[in-house]
Amino acid sequence: MTELGSVERRRTFGIISHPDAGKTTLTEKLLLYGGALRMAGAVKARKANAHAVSDWMEMEKEKGISITSSVLQFDYRGRRMNLLDTPGHADFSEDTYRTLAAVDSAIMLIDTAKGVEARTLRLFEVCRMRKLPVMTFVNKMDRPGKDPIDLMDEVGKTLDIRTFALNWPIGEGRDFRGVLDRVQEKAYLFERVTAGTEIAPMQTFDLDDPALAEEIGEDLYEELVMNHELLKEAGDEWNLEAFLAGEVTPFMFGSAMTNFGVQQVLDAIADLCPPPRPRPTVSGERDPNEEDFSGFIFKIQANMNPRHRDRIAFMRVVSGTFERGMTVKVARTGKTLKLSKPHSFMASERSIVEDAHAGDIVGLYDPGELRIGDTLYVGKDVRFQGIPRFAPELFSRVILKDPTRRKHLQTGLRQLAQEGTVQLFFREGLGPVDPYLGAVGQLQFEVLKERLKNEYKVKAELETAPFRVARWIQGPDEALAWLKRRQDYLIVEDRDGRPVVLAQTPWTLTYALQEAEGLELLDVSPLDVQD
Numbered sequence: 427m428t429e430l431g432s433v434e435r436r437r438t439f440g441i442i443s444h445p446d447a448g449k450t451t452l453t454e455k456l457l458l459y460g461g462a463l464r465m466a467g468a469v470k471a472r473k474a475n476a477h478a479v480s481d482w483m484e485m486e487k488e489k490g491i492s493i494t495s496s497v498l499q500f501d502y503r504g505r506r507m508n509l510l511d512t513p514g515h516a517d518f519s520e521d522t523y524r525t526l527a528a529v530d531s532a533i534m535l536i537d538t539a540k541g542v543e544a545r546t547l548r549l550f551e552v553c554r555m556r557k558l559p560v561m562t563f564v565n566k567m568d569r570p571g572k573d574p575i576d577l578m579d580e581v582g583k584t585l586d587i588r589t590f591a592l593n594w595p596i597g598e599g600r601d602f603r604g605v606l607d608r609v610q611e612k613a614y615l616f617e618r619v620t621a622g623t624e625i626a627p628m629q630t631f632d633l634d635d636p637a638l639a640e641e642i643g644e645d646l647y648e649e650l651v652m653n654h655e656l657l658k659e660a661g662d663e664w665n666l667e668a669f670l671a672g673e674v675t676p677f678m679f680g681s682a683m684t685n686f687g688v689q690q691v692l693d694a695i696a697d698l699c700p701p702p703r704p705r706p707t708v709s710g711e712r713d714p715n716e717e718d719f720s721g722f723i724f725k726i727q728a729n730m731n732p733r734h735r736d737r738i739a740f741m742r743v744v745s746g747t748f749e750r751g752m753t754v755k756v757a758r759t760g761k762t763l764k765l766s767k768p769h770s771f772m773a774s775e776r777s778i779v780e781d782a783h784a785g786d787i788v789g790l791y792d793p794g795e796l797r798i799g800d801t802l803y804v805g806k807d808v809r810f811q812g813i814p815r816f817a818p819e820l821f822s823r824v825i826l827k828d829p830t831r832r833k834h835l836q837t838g839l840r841q842l843a844q845e846g847t848v849q850l851f852f853r854e855g856l857g858p859v860d861p862y863l864g865a866v867g868q869l870q871f872e873v874l875k876e877r878l879k880n881e882y883k884v885k886a887e888l889e890t891a892p893f894r895v896a897r898w899i900q901g902p903d904e905a906l907a908w909l910k911r912r913q914d915y916l917i918v919e920d921r922d923g924r925p926v927v928l929a930q931t932p933w934t935l936t937y938a939l940q941e942a943e944g945l946e947l948l949d950v951s952p953l954d955v956q957d
Contacts, residue, residue: 534553702744747783904942
């Protein structure tokens with residue numbers, strides 16, 4: 427195989443799906459087929475302590491869901507694969523949005539029985555906003571589901587995107603045997619293995635090989651050939667450029683639980699998904715082949731190793747070569763940082779990184795200097811476009827059980843807010859004392875309480891606050907003063923000192939926009955968008 431350049435070798439991608447579509451299972455099976463695991467731990471077996479490798483927090487193991495984003499790096503067929511596993515639960519959508527800012531493509535996972543679900547639609551729109559190529563994997567083909575042609579039609583109409591079947595299922599439900607590669611016209615038949623923990627044995631046939639009809643039966647063979655011909659007549663030719671432009675989503679079919687079709691997905695990622703591409707800055711684009719190093723922080727996670735109380739900032743390398751021990755500049759503060767202990771990850775397992783290239787994800791020890799969205803660089807000034815922080819929809823206050831733990835509480839809240847676990851809003855004159863907490867979903871508050879207890883030894887209860895809407899305030903001082911004079915609004919500040927209005931109903935904010943001249947209310951933080 428010809429040696430590929432460092433940038434061309436990279437594939438940095440994420441998986442998006444509605445909860446329960448099988449995202450964590452597919453993640454593990456990609457690692458299995460990529461050689462990063464010798465045996466996959468089935469998600470169903472978690473009660474027997476066989477937890478998925480990408481879910482390392484205790485609550486994830488207990489609930490069987492992904493709460494945090496994991497970084498999973500492995501090599502496959504000469505490619506360096508950077509898989510960013512994201513939370514599937516809707517309550518952790520912000521963490522997913524931040525992660526999608528760090529990938530070059532996405533795999534959209536769809537349950538064959540359920541089709542396009544609400545969460546899938548929302549995440550696809552984020553991918554479209556970022557102009558990411560999206561590949562579709564229809565999962566659970568070994569169970570009863572929708573007709574594949576109807577499913578492609580549903581995706582095309584609901585998401586307003588063209589579809590193309592890269593492969594086609596051979597049988598469905600209990601009769602699911604494998605997939606047909608429609609471009610190469612080769613059939614792959616699989617054998618079931620116990621609990622899908624090992625790579626499934628596979629037979630390969632040309633479509634016109636009589637042995638294929640003998641293997642799967644004449645009826646199923648005739649149906650397969652008919653569907654293949656119908657798709658050729660009704661559909662377009664495969665167009666790689668249209669996929670890379672986000673104009674078409676290629677379909678693949680399989681079953682992550684039984685490993686049917688997983689290798690075909692991994693091959694498609696290696697062959698079709700793009701390497702790192704130019705990335706927008708506030709003043710143009712940064713080419714990944716540019717010599718000077720640059721990168722940005724898209725995630726911060728404290729206490730990945732509770733014994734060491736460490737804080738890791740996850741950085742996406744955008745250009746140049748990252749080297750261990752290098753000194754970089756932080757665009758937001760102008761300060762310099764020496765990056766002496768960089769790590770790569772396989773979930774909670776980590777190893778020292780000597781160098782990394784565009785597309786790679788590096789974990790940096792953060793002494794508290796970094797924030798989500800920060801640009802790090804060497805040489806000429808650069809600042810990447812920021813990562814949005816969305817307005818929360820649920821609010822609460824902390825009731826501290828032991829007042830002697832107040833400093834620990836404040837430390838925990840500050841660090842967890844910097845990670846994005848919750849958002850903090852401070853009342854004028856009170857500083858860090860008794861802030862309001864904001865979240866997108868209730869489960870974020872449960873995670874907060876659990877992590878305060880386990881990582882900061884703080885027992886706290888949360889009291890629901892009466893607010894349902896938060897908006898960042900922009901406009902003249904007179905508009906802000908008008909809001910402060912009213913008793914039906916509470917004006918607070920976010921952690922960056924930006925004014926935020928909390929209200930009990932959207933209607934009251936509509937009234938404010940009508941009455942306060944020049945007032946603007948934003949549901950995305952202006953600081954993060956600009957920085």
